[in-house]
Amino acid sequence: MFLSVVPLVYVGGMRLQGRIASLEIRDRTKRTEPFLVALGANGAALAVVLGIDVAGRGLLAALVACHALNTTLLVLITTRWKISVHCASVAGAVSTLAFVHRHVPGRVLDAGPAGAAVLAGGAGLTGLVLWARVRSRAHTPAQAAAGTGMGLVAPYLELVALSGAIGV
Numbered sequence: 001m002f003l004s005v006v007p008l009v010y011v012g013g014m015r016l017q018g019r020i021a022s023l024e025i026r027d028r029t030k031r032t033e034p035f036l037v038a039l040g041a042n043g044a045a046l047a048v049v050l051g052i053d054v055a056g057r058g059l060l061a062a063l064v065a066c067h068a069l070n071t072t073l074l075v076l077i078t079t080r081w082k083i084s085v086h087c088a089s090v091a092g093a094v095s096t097l098a099f100v101h102r103h104v105p106g107r108v109l110d111a112g113p114a115g116a117a118v119l120a121g122g123a124g125l126t127g128l129v130l131w132a133r134v135r136s137r138a139h140t141p142a143q144a145a146a147g148t149g150m151g152l153v154a155p156y157l158e159l160v161a162l163s164g165a166i167g168v
Contacts, residue, residue: 002041010037014030014033042068042071058165058167059104062158066162070150084138084146085147086147087129087130087147087151088150090126090151130148133147
């Protein structure tokens with residue numbers, strides 16, 4: 001809700017007001033405002049996660065914190081250069097799944113062939129999104145590759161760094 005719906009509704013409002021040409025926000029100079037809304041929604045999500053008593057709260061809080069950090073990185077990068085947020089998002093989800101698959105005990109993501117199949121499917125989807133962003137001329141190959149690289153590396157390393165604090 002906080003990390004997807006709130007920013008999407010805001011961007012939809014921008015589109016309805018004619019402030020942007022499409023939901024993709026291809027003009028990077030118009031991305032800062034929605035990113036700031038996403039960061040505000042991220043803060044609300046973190047408050048909710050920290051306010052509930054549920055198993056895995058530390059991991060959920062770490063995931064939300066990583067989302068905030070990576071959104072901040074995307075804001076900083078996009079002020080200078082157009083990076084693919086689509087590629088970073090899809091690759092970030094795969095990176096998070098890879099962390100859970102490798103580091104989180106239990107049956108969150110099966111350690112057997114099914115878990116590996118999910119990761120392989122995610123990797124394939126990441127490649128398709130990269131291809132689509134370049135093919136649609138929304139991004140150059142470098143912009144799409146940078147988004148993909150950031151999405152694959154940053155969340156995983158952040159979660160490894162936080163793993164002691166979250167008890168993994």
